[in-house]
Amino acid sequence: MSAKLSLLLTLLVLLAPAGAGAYSINEGLSQGDGRVVTYYNTVSEHDWAVKRAVRAWNRSGAQIEFVPASEEDAELVIEGGAQGLSGHASTTTRSSGPQAGDAKITIPSPSGEREQRFSVALIAAHELGHVVGLNHEDSGCATMNSTITAGAPARCSQPPAGQWRCGLLEEDDIQGAVKLHGGAPRPPRRAYCPKVPPKAKAKPKPPPPPPQRPDPLSSVGAVRAISDAGRSRRVTVRWLNGASERIRQAVVARAPGRCPAKPDGLERRIVPADPGGEGRATFSLALVRSCYAVWSRDRSGRLSREAATAWYEPPAAPQPPTNLVASLALSHPLGDTGVSLRWHNAEGETVRSVLIARTKGSCPSRPPRRPRPWESPAAWPDAFQEHHDFGFYPGPDAKRYCYAVWSRDRFGRLSRPATAWPRPAEQDDELIVLAG
Numbered sequence: 001m002s003a004k005l006s007l008l009l010t011l012l013v014l015l016a017p018a019g020a021g022a023y024s025i026n027e028g029l030s031q032g033d034g035r036v037v038t039y040y041n042t043v044s045e046h047d048w049a050v051k052r053a054v055r056a057w058n059r060s061g062a063q064i065e066f067v068p069a070s071e072e073d074a075e076l077v078i079e080g081g082a083q084g085l086s087g088h089a090s091t092t093t094r095s096s097g098p099q100a101g102d103a104k105i106t107i108p109s110p111s112g113e114r115e116q117r118f119s120v121a122l123i124a125a126h127e128l129g130h131v132v133g134l135n136h137e138d139s140g141c142a143t144m145n146s147t148i149t150a151g152a153p154a155r156c157s158q159p160p161a162g163q164w165r166c167g168l169l170e171e172d173d174i175q176g177a178v179k180l181h182g183g184a185p186r187p188p189r190r191a192y193c194p195k196v197p198p199k200a201k202a203k204p205k206p207p208p209p210p211p212q213r214p215d216p217l218s219s220v221g222a223v224r225a226i227s228d229a230g231r232s233r234r235v236t237v238r239w240l241n242g243a244s245e246r247i248r249q250a251v252v253a254r255a256p257g258r259c260p261a262k263p264d265g266l267e268r269r270i271v272p273a274d275p276g277g278e279g280r281a282t283f284s285l286a287l288v289r290s291c292y293a294v295w296s297r298d299r300s301g302r303l304s305r306e307a308a309t310a311w312y313e314p315p316a317a318p319q320p321p322t323n324l325v326a327s328l329a330l331s332h333p334l335g336d337t338g339v340s341l342r343w344h345n346a347e348g349e350t351v352r353s354v355l356i357a358r359t360k361g362s363c364p365s366r367p368p369r370r371p372r373p374w375e376s377p378a379a380w381p382d383a384f385q386e387h388h389d390f391g392f393y394p395g396p397d398a399k400r401y402c403y404a405v406w407s408r409d410r411f412g413r414l415s416r417p418a419t420a421w422p423r424p425a426e427q428d429d430e431l432i433v434l435a436g
């Protein structure tokens, strides 16, 4: 406000008839004696706004001072609960002097929006004006205008975009307070301020993450998981330890179907580890595809962040024998007819035996449950094999039996069966005929 306009306003005040002028004071209050009002704000979300309003009055030049006090002692209690842009004030005036709780003002309930603080500061300044002893004044721009519109009292100009009326009090309000309590008006230096967040209320930044130091335990060399599945029932895991002198142990864990992120809860081995040396641990052979992970561990039990990993593919289930041929054969000195089987064993190094079954009229779908020795002969991977069905002399019915042969590996796993119906041995045709 320019000095010229200010002068004009003062002139108007002086010229105005009583009651129709600027500020309006509560005539019932004693005047010119200074005033201290203790207050307590129950709406902590609005602390910032209330403090701004209190400060505006305390710096106004009027001999009025709002001083914080405990809730029990405060003459003025500030509460929330007002709807929208509104507030309310009630005061009790005693000739014996103020008592705790004599004044109460209501300010808006917290909305949680940062923007609300600027309106609340304005409303609080207005309600404190009532506590000071001012009534509504609508003849010009004053904080004591009976209504507040958006960011300003109704008769005042709105703040520019991005700013708020941080002065909170107008000259008219201050003059009214000075008239009541004495002092010399000291209008706010600035009417508007940018809506920047107060520094004290800025959220503390989370501490920066510690700088990523290279993990001295992470340098486990390439891991291999190997097994001589044809002869051994173990998987050997081998690796090269990291070079750090802090390494004391290695932790090796196995997980089926996935590489584990932690060794917890898994089948694992903990072995001593020499920095830079070779490491080795053994596991029983698992027949499912599994990942082996190796962590370094220091003396305090801290694990390396990363594990080095390796997969081990278990040996495949065996394939059935190939080229199965069943031949009718003279098998007995007296001329009885038997059956001779020939086949080629599957290549898998784990194949150890075959199972043989026969049924009359159709091919067996299941291997013998408790195979007798002739039904489970030893087998050699990738080899031709011949087997005679000793002790079985079905005579002319022999060709009505179907034979089935399964490969079986050292883990007891079976292949699908190969099947064959007996056919006359090329060289023995006549014998069969004779025998018939």
Ligand SMILES: [Zn+2]
Residues within 6 Å of the ligand: 126, 127, 130, 136, 146
């Ligand atoms: Zn009011």
